[in-house]
Amino acid sequence: MRNKNIDDDEIDLKEIFVTLANYKFLILFFVILFGILATIMAYFKSNIYTASATIEIGIGIGSGGNDIVSKAISQATKVKPDTEIEILKSRVLMVEAVKTVDFSHRYYTTTKMKKIEIYQDDSPFDVNLTKGFNNEFTVYPYDEKHYRLEKKRWDINYICAYGEEVVDDRFAFTLTLKEGKKLYNKKYHFKVIDLDSCVSLGQSGLKVKVAGKYTTIIEISKSDKVKERAPEFVNALAQAYINQSIAKRTRAASKTLSFVQIELQKITDELRESAIKLESFKKSIKTVDLDTKARIIMRRLGDMEIELSKLKIEIDMVSSLYKRIKSGKKLETILINGIFSSGNSSLEKVINLLQSAMIKLGTLKMDYTDDYPDVVKLKKEIKETKYIFISMVKNFKKNLLDRKRVLEVSIKKQQNLVERLAEDEQIYTELERKFKLNEKIYSYLLEKQASSTMTKASTVSRNRILDKALNGYKTAPNRNLITAVGLFLGFIVGAMIAFIRNFLDDTIKSVEDIKKATDSIILGIVPSVVDIDKDSNIGSLKVFDSPRSSFAESFRNIRSNLKFMMDDNTSQVLTITSTIGGEGKTTISSNLAGIISLTQKKVIILNLDMRKPTLHLKFNLPNNRGISSVLSGYQSLRDVIQPTANPYLDIISSGAVPPNPSELIHSSMMENVIEELKKIYDIVILDTPPSGLVTDAQLLMRMSDAVVYIIRSRYAKKEFLRNIDNLSTNSDIKGFSIILNDVDNKYGGHGYGYGYGYYED
Numbered sequence: 001m002r003n004k005n006i007d008d009d010e011i012d013l014k015e016i017f018v019t020l021a022n023y024k025f026l027i028l029f030f031v032i033l034f035g036i037l038a039t040i041m042a043y044f045k046s047n048i049y050t051a052s053a054t055i056e057i058g059i060g061i062g063s064g065g066n067d068i069v070s071k072a073i074s075q076a077t078k079v080k081p082d083t084e085i086e087i088l089k090s091r092v093l094m095v096e097a098v099k100t101v102d103f104s105h106r107y108y109t110t111t112k113m114k115k116i117e118i119y120q121d122d123s124p125f126d127v128n129l130t131k132g133f134n135n136e137f138t139v140y141p142y143d144e145k146h147y148r149l150e151k152k153r154w155d156i157n158y159i160c161a162y163g164e165e166v167v168d169d170r171f172a173f174t175l176t177l178k179e180g181k182k183l184y185n186k187k188y189h190f191k192v193i194d195l196d197s198c199v200s201l202g203q204s205g206l207k208v209k210v211a212g213k214y215t216t217i218i219e220i221s222k223s224d225k226v227k228e229r230a231p232e233f234v235n236a237l238a239q240a241y242i243n244q245s246i247a248k249r250t251r252a253a254s255k256t257l258s259f260v261q262i263e264l265q266k267i268t269d270e271l272r273e274s275a276i277k278l279e280s281f282k283k284s285i286k287t288v289d290l291d292t293k294a295r296i297i298m299r300r301l302g303d304m305e306i307e308l309s310k311l312k313i314e315i316d317m318v319s320s321l322y323k324r325i326k327s328g329k330k331l332e333t334i335l336i337n338g339i340f341s342s343g344n345s346s347l348e349k350v351i352n353l354l355q356s357a358m359i360k361l362g363t364l365k366m367d368y369t370d371d372y373p374d375v376v377k378l379k380k381e382i383k384e385t386k387y388i389f390i391s392m393v394k395n396f397k398k399n400l401l402d403r404k405r406v407l408e409v410s411i412k413k414q415q416n417l418v419e420r421l422a423e424d425e426q427i428y429t430e431l432e433r434k435f436k437l438n439e440k441i442y443s444y445l446l447e448k449q450a451s452s453t454m455t456k457a458s459t460v461s462r463n464r465i466l467d468k469a470l471n472g473y474k475t476a477p478n479r480n481l482i483t484a485v486g487l488f489l490g491f492i493v494g495a496m497i498a499f500i501r502n503f504l505d506d507t508i509k510s511v512e513d514i515k516k517a518t519d520s521i522i523l524g525i526v527p528s529v530v531d532i533d534k535d536s537n538i539g540s541l542k543v544f545d546s547p548r549s550s551f552a553e554s555f556r557n558i559r560s561n562l563k564f565m566m567d568d569n570t571s572q573v574l575t576i577t578s579t580i581g582g583e584g585k586t587t588i589s590s591n592l593a594g595i596i597s598l599t600q601k602k603v604i605i606l607n608l609d610m611r612k613p614t615l616h617l618k619f620n621l622p623n624n625r626g627i628s629s630v631l632s633g634y635q636s637l638r639d640v641i642q643p644t645a646n647p648y649l650d651i652i653s654s655g656a657v658p659p660n661p662s663e664l665i666h667s668s669m670m671e672n673v674i675e676e677l678k679k680i681y682d683i684v685i686l687d688t689p690p691s692g693l694v695t696d697a698q699l700l701m702r703m704s705d706a707v708v709y710i711i712r713s714r715y716a717k718k719e720f721l722r723n724i725d726n727l728s729t730n731s732d733i734k735g736f737s738i739i740l741n742d743v744d745n746k747y748g749g750h751g752y753g754y755g756y757g758y759y760e761d
Helices: 008-022 024-044 068-076 081-088 091-100 195-203 229-284 292-327 345-365 373-419 423-457 479-504 511-517 550-563 585-597 627-632 661-665 668-680 696-702 720-728
Strands: 048-056 105-111 114-118 125-131 136-141 146-151 156-161 165-167 172-177 188-192 206-210 217-224 464-467 473-476 521-527 572-578 603-607 649-652 683-687 706-712 736-743
Touching: 008 024, 008 479, 024 479, 048 229, 081 206, 081 217, 081 229, 081 345, 091 195, 091 229, 105 125, 125 188, 217 229, 229 423, 229 464, 292 373, 292 423, 345 373, 511 521, 511 720, 511 736, 521 550, 550 585, 572 585, 572 696, 585 603, 585 649, 585 683, 585 706, 585 736, 603 668, 627 661, 627 668, 661 668, 661 696, 668 683, 706 720, 720 736
Parallel strands: 521 736, 572 683, 572 706, 603 649, 603 683, 706 736
Antiparallel strands: 048 217, 048 464, 048 473, 105 114, 105 188, 125 172, 136 146, 136 188, 146 156, 165 172, 206 217
16 A cells, blocks of 8 residues: 555545535435424424512621621621522512412414414413312313313313303313403313412523622512513512511511500509599698608619619519520521610620521521531521520620519618608508509500501511512513524434445545545546446437547547556557446446547457457447457457558457356467467457456557556545455556546546536547
């Protein structure tokens, strides 16, 4: 094999383009087929609409004091967008959203062979289904008062009246025709989906993400097949999120208000009773003025008792708070703001930390197990925070109890002083003290009631909707892209099949196929001629009939190349052979002989293929005598030479088919015949049997001055080139060359030798 200096990449690139060109109609078929299929698929794909809204979270959080503790707690309670995103995607909010938007009722109709969903007002009827959820039913108009119900899977085909309940073992519903609506002459479908399926559909196509890396703005987007339903669902979900945050904050304020109202009712009764007693005592005795000391003592005692009463209320509230913390129930609803008259910002900050952690834990547990790292971490954080809060509440309660004991001792001392006062003055003072005490407590509770009421009424969400979703905009499908992808896939599939077919096709098609396998000289190429087989039966040669054709010009090119391989001054023997029959030896031999004879050289063709003789047909001559008769000794050489219409061209046909053609060719008579012909003719052309089938041709090659091996394009196998390469390197064979016959232009026939496009074909 030869060493090629040609760039393999360029050869491969050329082969690719040649293969694509050869199978262009196959590739075009697949491009059109896939394009049609993609267009059909794109047509039947439902439109997808997307709507989006934005929410700002954590408004007002982080505006505490400037001390280290306030800053630390403010940082700890900062709202994290990831947590809010998970809340927005939670099932709880989905349920609230799908209850607001009609996600369960689905109505369909068929328009232009496409099944499309019709929404709410566009539907001509309403369905109230109580049994048979998630099943699709088909409805056909029957008349103005009736419709036909169909479900093939259940073998159902009923005629039903509008507004009447249809009951079956598997379903029950009432279909009502809307006022001013009617069913047109086409079929409709409806399906009512249960809540779980609605939630799943709500979560499908929902995207929740942070609008920017450093922002607390969340974007909610939803894709849906119905243009109007997408923005409705997004707005409903955003509103459900806002409502939940408000409800969570007002729940604690409601409990505080309820407690204050119960205490207020009690103190109102006590105040009324003390006022009646004081008024009765005034009527029974004359009121005397207390001396300055008594008034001071009584005033001091009254202040102490008021403070003691407040302490008792705070102790009761702290005890209640301590029990709730210890029980661990509904901790997220605890609101201690305003419970303590003295105020305790540290307790408020710690409970806010605890509540934030518990809400986040609840959100995570909707999607993760107890073993999830963030869940374990939050549980530990809640436990530690709860322990700190309990300790702080216990210490606070202890301080209140200590203050209570000190006040009770002081009150006891003051009471001892009061006992020394006159009994009437003491009674009056006692009644007046109780009245004022109840009055102040009543005022205090009224203030607390007003404060709690205002807190509840003014509770707002720390989140807000920035932009509501407007009409959904179409996002899919991109029908042009689908068609383009279909066309591209068609090209890819067609190209793959073309390359596979080309790979499986082991025939020789072009000069490049020969060059890859052998270093043999390529004498020339002969283009395909559609009517070449017809010429074989009309007694004429193509080179004579169409001298300006590309076919004739190819033989002129071969004739010119032969001059470099053969001695022009002596008689030369030229052997023409091939691997198998049907590759065009006789056609090449006769036309080559004809084109050489036009130079006024005497040429003779011997048809040595005695098994399948065809040479005489090319010249419309008889085959009753020939070379077989000469080699057998029945006739002389001059008796079998037949002249043709060209005075410089003669032939010797094969003659009668002998029983032993190989032995005749291998006889010494064959050499004598060739030597005799060389004395008479300038060129002796031997049309031999195929060298791949019999050995006759190889013997004749050794007797020749030049050998032309015929390879027929798209007919000869590439494996034949191994034998050809062996022959070309055989030292006993001289002037070995190849002619590529019947080359189609698409396989690169042009470009070797002359450009045949100039000539008439």
